[in-house]
Every structure is written in structure tokens, then in C-alpha cells.
Amino acid sequence: MRYFEDLDVGGQESVGTYEVTESEIVEFAEQYDPQPMHVDPEAAEESMFGGLVASGWHTAAMCMRLLVEEYLADSGAMGSPGVDALRWHEPVRPGDELVVETEIIEKRPSESRPDRGLVRVDVGVHTTTGTLVMSMESLVFWERRTPDED
Amino acid sequence: MRYFEDLDVGGQESVGTYEVTESEIVEFAEQYDPQPMHVDPEAAEESMFGGLVASGWHTAAMCMRLLVEEYLADSGAMGSPGVDALRWHEPVRPGDELVVETEIIEKRPSESRPDRGLVRVDVGVHTTTGTLVMSMESLVFWERRTPDED
Numbered sequence: 001m002r003y004f005e006d007l008d009v010g011g012q013e014s015v016g017t018y019e020v021t022e023s024e025i026v027e028f029a030e031q032y033d034p035q036p037m038h039v040d041p042e043a044a045e046e047s048m049f050g051g052l053v054a055s056g057w058h059t060a061a062m063c064m065r066l067l068v069e070e071y072l073a074d075s076g077a078m079g080s081p082g083v084d085a086l087r088w089h090e091p092v093r094p095g096d097e098l099v100v101e102t103e104i105i106e107k108r109p110s111e112s113r114p115d116r117g118l119v120r121v122d123v124g125v126h127t128t129t130g131t132l133v134m135s136m137e138s139l140v141f142w143e144r145r146t147p148d149e150d
Numbered sequence: 151m152r153y154f155e156d157l158d159v160g161g162q163e164s165v166g167t168y169e170v171t172e173s174e175i176v177e178f179a180e181q182y183d184p185q186p187m188h189v190d191p192e193a194a195e196e197s198m199f200g201g202l203v204a205s206g207w208h209t210a211a212m213c214m215r216l217l218v219e220e221y222l223a224d225s226g227a228m229g230s231p232g233v234d235a236l237r238w239h240e241p242v243r244p245g246d247e248l249v250v251e252t253e254i255i256e257k258r259p260s261e262s263r264p265d266r267g268l269v270r271v272d273v274g275v276h277t278t279t280g281t282l283v284m285s286m287e288s289l290v291f292w293e294r295r296t297p298d299e300d
Contacts, residue, residue, distance in 0.1 A: 033214050057214050068183055
């Protein structure tokens with residue numbers, strides 16, 4: 001079990017991969033982001049993207065799956081209050097394989113809750129061919145092994 | 151068709167509603183965020199949430215569905231470079247009905263692309279019982295009716 005005390009600012013990890021398929025792009029977008037470039041391969045061909053691309057929220061969701069399975073599993077992570085500076089840099093297309101790279105950029109004990117700290121993680125989603133497609137700074141509440149007794 | 155020129159800073163709109171179900175919370179989370187409080191009603195009961203709650207990314211996705219259908223449809227919206235200050239304030243539970251409230255907080259012509267402007271929209275996701283569950287500042291590229299000719 002990895003606790004708040006075990007995290008180092010500057011610590012980097014890489015998790016993945018997630019294979020992006022056309023059918024999953026369309027299925028996600030039909031439910032949550034039914035715009036032509038996400039759901040209609042022919043219309044997408046005519047669009048500025050030149051083909052079907054994943055909803056940005058789908059890319060975020062695929063990133064989360066990798067983080068849950070390989071980064072947050074067996075850890076003291078207690079959920080997230082939010083995310084800063086979420087950016088979609090390049091389109092994600094069928095056949096892409098996604099890798100997530102993380103770096104801890106800040107950690108501090110919670111002021112109000114002695115059982116946890118707040119950790120800021122820089123998250124980059126890349127294709128295996130080296131393109132950065134999405135980035136964000138994710139905030140995570142993380143359990144302390146030894147609660148503050150002040 | 152609503153273009154960049156038609157948008158007013160301070161302009162507010164409300165779109166909705168989206169009904170949250172237990173089956174959809176579980177289905178989304180099994181694919182993208184398989185943590186116990188999202189996929190396992192019994193484990194969720196024992197957790198600090200006291201019951202099943204939606205993945206934050208699922209809440210963002212449901213918000214997007216409302217925006218696509220009722221806010222971005224028949225508009226010059228051309229996609230988003232990203233989102234700032236995404237925050238999950240309160241849990242979203244089965245039976246909640248979500249409403250999205252928007253306010254345009256900034257608009258400016260693109261410096262590099264004369265056919266579009268960049269619009270910053272404050273987005274709040276509320277339950278119909280008045281709880282703010284999620285907020286973000288969404289950036290949107292928006293087509294101009296009359297491209298800049300400078």
C-alpha cells in the first residue's frame with residue numbers, strides 16, 4: 001500500500017497501454033458527445049480532422065482507466081477534488097495506443113483533515129508513436145500512513 | 151446559426167435535464183473508472199460516500215451531452231482546446247437529475263486564425279434540487295460570421 005508519505009515530488013511513472021478502436025469512439029460519443037467528427041466516419045472524413053476522432057472526454061476517460069488500474073490501485077488515493085489546465089493537444093484516432101505519464105509536482109498535508117494530504121500530479125497522455133494528445137494537472141487526496149496529531 | 155459575433159460576455163443559459171441511473175453509473179465506471187464506490191453498490195455503502203456515486207469523468211461526460219444537444223447545436227462552435235479549473239464539488243448519485251448552467255466570461259478574436267474566436271464559458275452542473283456538483287471553465291473555438299480581413 002502506497003501512502004502520502006511514500007510519494008516524492010519529481011517522481012515519474014508510466015502506465016499503459018490502451019488501444020483506441022473506432023467502435024469504442026463511436027459508442028462513447030453516441031452517448032455523450034454526438035458530434036459528427038466523433039460518430040459519423042463519412043462526415044468526419046469531410047471535417048477539418050480528415051477522419052473519425054475521439055471525444056476529448058473519451059480520451060480523459062481512457063486515461064482514467066489506465067490510472068485506476070496501474071497508478072491508483074493499492075494506494076491511499078482517496079478521490080479527486082478536480083483538475084487544472086486540461087488540454088487536448090492533438091486528435092486521438094482509431095488504432096492509436098495510449099500511454100499515460102505521470103509526475104508528482106506538489107504534495108502538502110491537508111490543513112483541515114489530518115488523515116490525508118493533497119497531491120498534484122502532472123498527467124500526460126501520449127500515443128506510443130510519441131505524440132502528446134492530452135495533458136492535465138490532477139489533484140488527488142491521498143491517505144497518510146501516520147495522521148497528523150497536532 | 152449562432153456565430154462568435156452573436157455571443158455576449160455575461161450571457162447566461164440553462165440546459166437540461168439528464169437523469170442519472172445506477173445502471174449507467176456502473177456501466178461507465180466498469181469501462182473507465184472501476185473503483186468500488188462507482189461499480190460496487192455494497193462496497194459503496196461502506197465507503198465515505200455511503201452509496202454508489204458517479205465517476206467524476208462520467209459527470210463531465212453527461213454535462214457534455216447536454217451542451218452538445220442544447221448549447222453547441224446549430225452554432226459555430228469548432229471544438230475545444232481544453233478546460234480550466236474543473237472541480238467536483240459534491241457526489242452525483244442515482245436518481246439525480248442534472249442541469250447545466252453556462253455564462254460567457256470572455257471572448258476574443260484568435261490571433262492566428264481570422265476565421266474564429268476563442269470563448270471562455272463558465273459551466274456549472276447542478277442537480278434539480280439545487281446542489282452544485284461540478285464546475286469548470288471551458289474554452290471553445292467559435293466561428294466568426296465575418297472573418298477578420300486585416
